[in-house]
Amino acid sequence: MTNDTILxxxxxxxxxxxxxxxxxxxDGIIVDIVPVDSSLDGALTGTDGPGEDMDGDYLMPGLxxxxxxxxxxxFQPRPKRFWDPIPAVIAHDAQMAASGMTTVLDALRIGAGPDESGLAAQADTLVAAIVHAADAGLLRADHLVxxxxxxxxxxxxxxxxxxxxxxxxxxxxxxxxTPGQRQYADVESFRTYMVGKHSFSDEQFTAHVATLHERSAAYADTHRGEMARRARARGITMAAHDDATLAHVAESSDLGVRISEFPTTVEAARAAREAGQLVVMGAPNIVRGGSHSGNVAAAELLRHGLLDILSSDYVPSSPLQAVFALVASGEVTVPQGSALVSANPARAIGLNDRGVIEVGRRADLVRVRVxxxxQTPHHPSGAPVPVVRGVWREGMRVA
Known part of the structure; x- marks a missing residue:
């Protein structure tokens, strides 16, 4: 049966x-985009006629x-307490879809730290659960890893x-x-994170940092090169995480990296762009007004023309919130903001069938009312709150 839908x-x-x-x-593909003042049948575009009335809301590409x-x-809602993996993936998927995301790359850490038997040791389980749930048609968004x-x-x-x-x-x-470089160039910010997350004492923190330095010296350079070699052999896109210096960017460029994820300085972001890498920053950085680690603010990179992509990182609703905050402050237009969360990330990993509203592309769409x-002293331009009112993945309503 043909699935024919008009929004x-x-x-x-x-x-x-x-x-x-x-x-x-x-059937999951955008086949027509008709302006309301077109000479074509006005019933398809105005407030009357077949289809679903968007009531003047934004219709954006799926994130x-x-x-x-x-x-x-x-999967791990409490320390050392794990949930059933497939229900955990389904719950996560519902949250992401409700935030406007139609394609999700689930970021799973691999590589276990000292005395760590938690999430990093469970990556196999989570990947298997994501693959099973996706292949079984249990998920609203399209999930990759x-x-x-x-x-x-x-x-x-x-x-x-x-x-x-x-x-x-x-x-x-x-x-x-490893503290003392990249994301945690300021060791005290790492102390704050570890004490807050693991309730480390000063003695435990000092011992932990010493172990991390030993492991970095033993493995980091060798494993960085080996992981890059294996990713290249399998045609997997590579990102460098938290590059801070020109030397970091030169190394990542030599390894074949295409994405600079969360560069910590303007210098590194500019070098990454000159090396042909797309620059990703966390949307919470925009919403909060800066980095929680004390590194460069995403808004500063945007003002320098060095920001290509926003990711949700640790707050699923943050990309749309960041986009409309930037629109309210006059720093981007709505199409420019949309590109940060849809077109550019799709392009970064070769998903050229989605990310924009265009005839022939996948019908991945999100309806947003702002x-x-x-206005407040903290938000002199007001604080727009984007509300997701509908999500379509390949033409099917999923949220």
Whole structure:
């Protein structure tokens, strides 16, 4: 049976414009985009006629999420307490779809740290659960896998060999969270994180940092090169995580990295762009007004013209919130903001069938109404709250 759906009376967000009109989808593909003032049948575009009335809401491309850690939180809702993996994936998927995401790369850490038997040791289980749920048609969004490879751990290569061959593995990030460099150049910010997460005493923290430095010296350089070699051999897109210096970017470029994920300085972001890498920053960084680790603010990179992609990182609703905050402050237009969360991330990993509203593309769409809050000293332009009112994946309503 043919699935023919018309979404009318919408503010349609195109690549370089916003128009009032309708979108027609047949069997998961966009087949027509009709402006309301077109000479074509007005019943398809206005407030009357067949199809579903969008009531003047924005109709945006479905979001493409490259880096979300949220599935791990659903799988381990309390320290050392694990949920059934497939129900955990389904719950995570519902949250992501309700945030407007139609394509999700679940970011799973591989490489176990000192005395760590938690999430990093369960990556095999989570990948298997994501693949099973996706293949069984249990999920609203299209889920792929992003392996966050902690190169300073002894087992990262072995784990990748077990799970890196699955077709759903589309992105590998090379990261080293050893304190004193990259994300945690400020060791005190790392102390704050570890004390808050693990309730470390000063003695435990000092011993932990010493062990991390030993492991980084023993494994980081070798495993970074080995992971890059294996990812290249399998045609998997690579990202560098938390590059901070020109030397970091030169190394990642030599390894074949295409994405600079969360560069910590303007210098590194500029070098990454010059090396042909797309720059990803966390949307929470925009919403909160800066990095929780004290590194460069995403808004500063945007002002320098060095920001290509926003990811939700640890807050699923943050990409749309960041987009409309930037629109309210006049820093981007709605199409430019949409590109940060849809077109650009799709392009970054070669998903050229989605990310924009265009005839012939996948009908992955999200309906958004913006609720305007009053101005405050902290939000002088107001605090727009984007509300997701409908999500379609390949033409089918999923949220």
């Amino acid at each position: 009318r009376n919408a503010r349609i967000v195109l690549e370089d414009d916003v128009i009032h009109g309708s979108v027609r989808m047949i 493409v999420e490259l880096h979300t850690d949220q599935v791990e939180g659903h 992003h392996l966050r490879c902690e190169v300073s751990t002894p087992d990262v290569v072995d784990v990748f060999e077990r799970i890196g061959n699955d077709d759903r593995v589309r992105l590998v990030s090379l990261m080293d969270h 609720h305007e809050m009053a």
